[in-house]
Amino acid sequence: MSWTQRSFVEAWNNFFFAKQSPVPIALFRIVYGLLVIATLVLLRPDWLAWFGPHSWISLQTMQTVEPGTRINLFTIIPPTDAWVNAFFWVFLGAAIMLTVGLFTRLNSVIVFLCLTSIHQRNLYITHGGDTFLRLAGFFLMFSAAGAALSFDRLLRIWRGKTKSGAAQHAPIEPQRPWAQRMIQIQLSLLYFAAFCHKVKSPAWLNGTALYYVYHLDSLRRFPVPAWLLGPTMLKWGGWSAIALELCLGVLIWVKDLRYSLLAIGLLFHLWLEYSLNIALFQWDVLSAYILFIDPADLSRAWNWIRLHVTGRRVKPA
């Protein structure tokens, strides 16, 4: 094996398998769980209209227009309102337990199966954020999301099952981050795919795309100053969005640029959340930013919060 090959293999193994703190993936698990809960709360008033036996699109039609083998629990539960409602409560219960980190692995599997099922049951009401949650949910099942900030960890400590014993402040054990890395790659691909899609679109290239977006009454949310809706501003806004998506898709892996890009990306998504009414999309995407924060920086931020809120400093993990 040549030096280049060996260094590539080492870098690969280091990237995917060198143990690190599970705090970022645990924090992501909490935000992810909250987003799934929020998705369910927003869907609840129309749950049966979307997924029930007398829904807008029947299960049979869905299977006809989207054939093939798919993960869809609706195909195996009895087609009654009671069962579809029971599905909702099981899904919500699993999402809550995933959020608090109780039986994390089991609940991450249930959440993934249920989330995939509602998407396959009605693909016509999902947006890119939903797809991202589904894909992230797949890798979350294999991650060490319950190794920190969870009831599972507390249970392990109480039972004395941590390697470091049953001490009250047992350090959080490092874990292999390959599943976390896959979610990070997914976010990077999301931005890069958005960039590729836009550069193939004449409306984005000639700068008129945002003109349409910001003049659709059904998409508007909070008021936007008129000077921002001028053709020049909208053109620059559109081109900036394309450039930012390329940077977030590629340059986010450059450590020195990462935090600057994440900050710009955060502002970008907050602006979209303010101005456009696309439920939860921005938060779904922003949730994965957590995974790009260095565990040591998260620890420092937590210490700072503890110091300023309770006046107590925490020993580093």
Add this chain to the structure above:
Amino acid sequence: MEQLGLTDRYFKERYRKFSEVIQIDDNDALWPDVARHIARRNSTPSNPAKTIILIRWYSAMIPRPDGSYQSEPWDRHVLLGYGVRPEDLQ
């Protein structure tokens, strides 16, 4: 959608997406299901729906050089006329 308050808009946003999708001609396989659902929602035992007509209302958006915006007059296109059968309402 534009007539709803902020909270309702957020809750009902899936309908915006759904209505965008079903207006596309390539998705005509979905129209009978949509018509049946509308029929069920708007029927009572004494007054059952008999016909459902799906109409796409649209108004062209033409960017003007000075950035001003004025929507074109509304036009319409009939997507589907559906004769409701008794079994559709069960």
